[in-house]
Amino acid sequence: MAVPLYQTKAEFFRTLGHPARIRILELLSERDHAVHELLEQIAIEASNLSQQLAVLRRTSLVVSRREGNAVVYSISAPEVRDLLLSARQILAGLAATRTDFEDELVVPTRPSADR
Amino acid sequence: MAVPLYQTKAEFFRTLGHPARIRILELLSERDHAVHELLEQIAIEASNLSQQLAVLRRTSLVVSRREGNAVVYSISAPEVRDLLLSARQILAGLAATRTDFEDELVVPTRPSADR
DNA sequence: TCACAACATGAAGAATTCTTCACTTCATGT
DNA sequence: ACATGAAGTGAAGAATTCTTCATGTTGTGA
Structure with a gap:
């Protein structure tokens, strides 16, 4: 293999690293979609969608x-579904950690409904 | 949540989208490492490693x-280990698909050891 | 206290990636 | 044959991300 594995992996993750592409994959992991169906769900220009x-x-x-x-x-690759799920879990975990941390450090203020 | 989830996810994947960072995470998912230990394993400048x-x-x-x-x-997040594994599998699958495809289309040539 | 090793950081130019624009292609209905 | 709707593409400027350089911190040991 000419290209080292970690390089290939990085490229793979980079292709996931775009909001529109994530949404596309999420929509497609539910069911197949025509381009104009994707366009309805994702708020970007048609040609941008094509690029993605x-x-x-x-x-x-x-x-x-x-x-x-x-x-x-x-x-x-149907496993992409698992990957996205896995990512969601990690993200949830990290968010929780950060919140805990804030709980420890931040001066408590009056609880606010919208933040 | 002010930032939409798919945006957050994209950012998450983007932070994985760099060869050095992938290697770091792989090394760290084996065991903790001091910076100078990482430096031995990864061929980049010290300050670049710091940045990553x-x-x-x-x-x-x-x-x-x-x-x-x-x-x-x-x-x-220990689950990162699973994520990397999961990615490896998808990648293997995609590589296999591409190879199969080539097998179908490409004119067979004398097998070569180094490609 | 000095000197050195181990890391971190801000800034800047280089390299990539995004978004949009102007077209092109392809299939369908008239 | 023509018009139209659906989708794709190359190119270019804008926006991000990388890498490197110079310099700053923080412990440790002489």
Whole structure:
């Protein structure tokens, strides 16, 4: 293998490192979506969405097929679902830690409903 | 929550999206390491390593403590280990897919040992 | 107290990645 | 054949992220 594994891994994570791409993968891990369906859910320009889909296609994380007038995307590695879940858990854990830490350090103020 | 979840997730993955940071996390998921120990394993400049450690610290993925002359780092979320494993599997799957695909399309040539 | 080793940090230029724009392509309906 | 809706693409400037350099801190041992 010419490219070291940790380099490949880094690239993989980098392709996950974009809000639109995360949303796309989350939507696709529920079910296949046509591009115009994704567009309804994600608030970005059509051509930007195309660019992000291209990134995901390049890394083989998704595949597309044409269905008449529409192009339908699907996830190629179902394990991505687990990965996203796993990430959510870690994130929840870290958030909790940070909150605890604040609880310890921050001067207590009147509890506020919206923060 | 002011910041949407998928934004936070994207940031999380982006902090994983760097070869040095991946290696650091892999080393730390084996056991705690002092900075100079990490430096032995990873071929980057000391100050670069510090910068990457700072990135990981900012996102609370690692924590550091001083032990005499040295600073020792450890992983704060053990689940990171699973995540890295999970990524490795997906990557292996994708690589296999791509290889299969090549097997189908590419004109077979004499097998070569070094590619 | 000095000197040195181990780390950290701010700043700046280099390198990447994002977003948008102007087009192009492809399939369908008329 | 033409118009239209759906999607993709190359290019370019804006925005981020990397790497390195110079300098600053903090312990330890002489």
